[in-house]
Amino acid sequence: MSSEKYIYCLEGVPDVDQPHPTAILPALENLAFQYGITNIYKNCDTLEGLEESLSLLLYEDRNFKDYGILYLVFEGDGNQIIVDGYYYTLEEIAEFFEGKLTGKIIHFANLMRLDLDEEGAQYFLDVTGAKAISGYSKQVPILSTVLDTFYFSLCQEEENVIDLVETLYEKQYALCTTMGFLLYY
Template sequence: MENTENKIRHIYCIEGNWNKHPHSNQSIKPILDLLFTFSKIKYIYKKCITKRDFIKGLQSFTQKRYSNYTVLYIAYHGRKNRICIGNEYITLKEIADVLEGKLNGIIVHIGSCSTLNTTEKNITDFINRTGCALISGYKKDVPYIDSIAFELLYFNVLNTYKTYTSIKKNIVSKYPTLVDILRFTFLY
């Protein structure tokens, strides 16, 4: 059954480092600020630069105090079926191990290159094990600015349309070139 709630979908974001420079200002936080300023979408932002911190960030998200945050946004470098955290990796299966049964109705957006370039079985397993309502992300390497611009549009669509069918329809119809170029995908 599709979600038809009319409340704003707030975002819980976990972000890694985009480069090795310790004083780099690269971050997706400015798009979260824009979404709050113009659409009143609240967010929690956590910088997690180690695998241990990333897992703690995921576990923290499942606490009751974050129950109004219905979008989990994971922003890291990625590879096929995994997220890069410094010199370490974490697979979709490992993330599902941490979040098993804890994401009922949550939208998971993985803003990392190629992570969803995996089998449909792996993605379906992630959805079934975590209970998330929808997972979205990229099936190829994408330019940073392109992905950030698209994600700003995507999160706005998430808060404009309430059913997953209408979200998918509107993303594909409004931004077909971006969806194709970025190999953006989502399953629910």
């Protein structure tokens, strides 16, 4: 079994100063209680807040090397997340993280439809240094937390991304195909 991979979850919300219902927090609590996976949750409502949260993670969090998964929960489509009405492309995200995500998995919840081709995925991986980028290609009326939770637990056990995806599909085939789970490495 490989060493534990902490999860850093960043969620886009309408207003950080107002309470808002979110399905992400209970899912993260489940990860901690059921699987013992350490995770950090942060939310943001502006592009500046997004960049500040990511900068704090990259430059000030002494445990950054322990975070194996960056879990991004933002609405969007066509490889763009929406933050405060601004569309932030995967290319912009890649450039922000240039060379800083070595060995990490970047995972997008299904609020943003991942629509990468081989070239786009390779660009993201090459620029960031990430081990893999994953998400969902299909729009479905449920949030992906059920499958995300299982996926993150498998990430703790399986180092090889091919074996990881094979196991995920073996155990959750219906959800994976319905939601269009994708992983590029």
